[in-house]
Amino acid sequence: MSASHRQIPGVNAERTRSHNRQMVLGSVRAAGAIGRAEIARASGLSTQAVSNIIADMLADGMLREHGRRTGGRGLPVQQYAINPSGGYGLGIEIRPNAVFSALIDLTGTTKHSHRTELTNNEPKTVLAEVAAHKFRALNDTGVRETSVLGAGVVMPGPFGATGIQNSGSDLPGWQDIDPQGLLEDALHLPIFVENDANASAMAERISGVAQGLETFAFLYFGQGLGLGLLQGGRLVSGAFGNAGEIGHIPVIAQGVPVALESCVSRLSVQAHLSAHGIDARDMDDLSRLYAQSAPPLLEWLDTAVQPFSAAIGIIENLFDPQVVILGGAMPDAVLDHLIAAVRLPDRSVSNRADRRQPRLMRGTSGRMTATLGAAALVLNQAFTPMIAASR
Numbered sequence: 001m002s003a004s005h006r007q008i009p010g011v012n013a014e015r016t017r018s019h020n021r022q023m024v025l026g027s028v029r030a031a032g033a034i035g036r037a038e039i040a041r042a043s044g045l046s047t048q049a050v051s052n053i054i055a056d057m058l059a060d061g062m063l064r065e066h067g068r069r070t071g072g073r074g075l076p077v078q079q080y081a082i083n084p085s086g087g088y089g090l091g092i093e094i095r096p097n098a099v100f101s102a103l104i105d106l107t108g109t110t111k112h113s114h115r116t117e118l119t120n121n122e123p124k125t126v127l128a129e130v131a132a133h134k135f136r137a138l139n140d141t142g143v144r145e146t147s148v149l150g151a152g153v154v155m156p157g158p159f160g161a162t163g164i165q166n167s168g169s170d171l172p173g174w175q176d177i178d179p180q181g182l183l184e185d186a187l188h189l190p191i192f193v194e195n196d197a198n199a200s201a202m203a204e205r206i207s208g209v210a211q212g213l214e215t216f217a218f219l220y221f222g223q224g225l226g227l228g229l230l231q232g233g234r235l236v237s238g239a240f241g242n243a244g245e246i247g248h249i250p251v252i253a254q255g256v257p258v259a260l261e262s263c264v265s266r267l268s269v270q271a272h273l274s275a276h277g278i279d280a281r282d283m284d285d286l287s288r289l290y291a292q293s294a295p296p297l298l299e300w301l302d303t304a305v306q307p308f309s310a311a312i313g314i315i316e317n318l319f320d321p322q323v324v325i326l327g328g329a330m331p332d333a334v335l336d337h338l339i340a341a342v343r344l345p346d347r348s349v350s351n352r353a354d355r356r357q358p359r360l361m362r363g364t365s366g367r368m369t370a371t372l373g374a375a376a377l378v379l380n381q382a383f384t385p386m387i388a389a390s391r
Contacts, residue, residue, distance in 0.1 A: 020045060024053045025062065026383040028080055030212075033066040035077040054080060061147075062086035062106065062382075082106050087382065088143055090151040090189065091375030092130055093196070096121050100371040101133035103141060103148075106379065108207030112137045113368060122173055127186040134187055150190035152377030153183055154199045154370045156222075192377040196220055196328070197244050198235050199373030201228025204325055204363045206376040206383075217321040218363065219246070219311075221328035221335075222370070225261040229319060233384045236319075249314065251307040260311055264304045266329055272300040283367070287331040301337055309343040312360065316350040324350075327363035328370070335362045 023043040028034055030042075036054065040047045057063040064083040068076035084105040093100040096118075103112040114136055116129060130153075138145060155174065183191045194202075201218035204210035210218075210230075218228035225247035229236040236243050247261030262268055266286075273280045273289070276296040280286050289297045315324055326335045339360050345351070350359050364372075 020049065021053055021057070022382065022384060024050060025057070025082075028063060029082055029383050033069075033079040033081045035069065035079055037077070039080075057086075060086065084109060085147075087149045088147055089375040089378030090134060090137060090148055090187075091154070091199075091371045091373065091377075092133060092151055092183075092187075093154040093199075093371040093374055094121075094126055094130070094156075096156070099126065099129045099133060100368060101130075101137060102368060102371045102375050103137040103143065104207075104372065104375040104379070106382075108203075108376065108379065110372065111143070112141050113371070115367075123177060123182060127182055130183065131186045134189075145188075148189060149382055150192060150378040151183070151187050152192045152194065152199060152202075152374035153179070154194060154196050154374040155179060156196070190378075190381075192374075192381065193241070194235065194237070194374070194377060195226060195228075195241070195244070196222050196370035196373070197226030197228035198237065199228070199377055200327055200364070200369045201230055201325075201373070202235065202380050203369065203373035203376040204327070205230060205233070206379050207372075208325075208327075208364045209361055210323070210325060210363065213322050213357070215320075215322050217315050217319055217324045219315070219324060219326050219328075220370070221266055221326070221330035223265070223267050223329075225265045227315065229321075231319075233380070246311065246315070249311070251310045253307045254303060258307070260307055264308045264311065268304075269297070269300050269334075272296060272303075283329060283331050286334060290331060290333045290337070297334075301334070301341065304338065305341045305343065308338055309345070312342060313345040313348055316345075316348045316359070320349050323357045323361055324359060325361050325363040329367060332362060 023045060024039055027039045027042040031038065036047055036050050040050045043050065054063060061083055063080050063086065066079040066081035069079055070076045084107045087106050088111070089104050091102040091104065098115060098117050100115045101113065102110055104110050114133055118125065118129065180191055180193055183193065197218060197220035200220050204218055205213065210216050214233045215231050220226040220228060227244035227246040229244055247265060248259050250257045251260045253263045269286065270280050273296050278289070278296060280289060286297070312324055315321065326339065339362060342360060344359055
């Protein structure tokens, strides 16, 4: 078995207490309710080490006792489960014209969400708005600041000066500054900065259709088209945080090589509809047009099938995911149409006889997808050990 497929063992306490806590918390989350001995077997830690960690987490409020399981010989076994109110993740999404926020508990349940328009997206204005969102979330829910484990922040990519700058999806004025440091100063929390596709992929793992999956791809429909990748439960971010900019790969559409997001994205469908005199500004407009079987929208879907099918083949053969998931700011009905129409390539490593999941699935969609994903980044940090397996 290759190193990338090994279970990550627990490590000695002197190396890192945090890692072992992540092992225990992740085991409890995966099982729903579980006893000490089972956690020890799953994590590779000693039963005594597990008992000590559980005692700490009960005191911290992250775990709770969940009754006793009877059966077999011996005394009933004490079970432990995640305490939903034992910690929270704050999610912030910064868009060119708005800020979204969400506060979720340890089970991924949304406790608060909010949206405000931006008068401008200069860093000073945005940082003040982000701080106001945190204050509102805590004030409205009564959650203590010390219970917030961190803040995930979603910003439009690409990050830094790259060859695909000025593609229409960037946040002007942020390329030459350190968002991590500025956001930490504004929120006084550990910060996890990601793009919208990666954050949305993490949301699927925490509370969506990818629960229980470790390696998958999330094709995110925002303004353009992005790809979130998880390998072994960890995000694949690239050297500078720009992995997954799939919207810029060349594909063939109607015999012409074009960038993928020019024919498969929300911007592309809006441009196509505008050419037919139809103004579709948001998801509600697209949902209405699809329900009406509007010919221009169906025409766009027909032209999107070829490049979309090619993109799925590229994703499968490059990353060998358990499944490719579609989601983001596109109506469910449109995503379902694309899934039904796609021509999945036979020459793909994902074309396997022993598959347990479909090759293509619809995940979470809607305006808050990336915002909730940002909050899920924080929970994943709590649940997933970050020390690589020794080779």
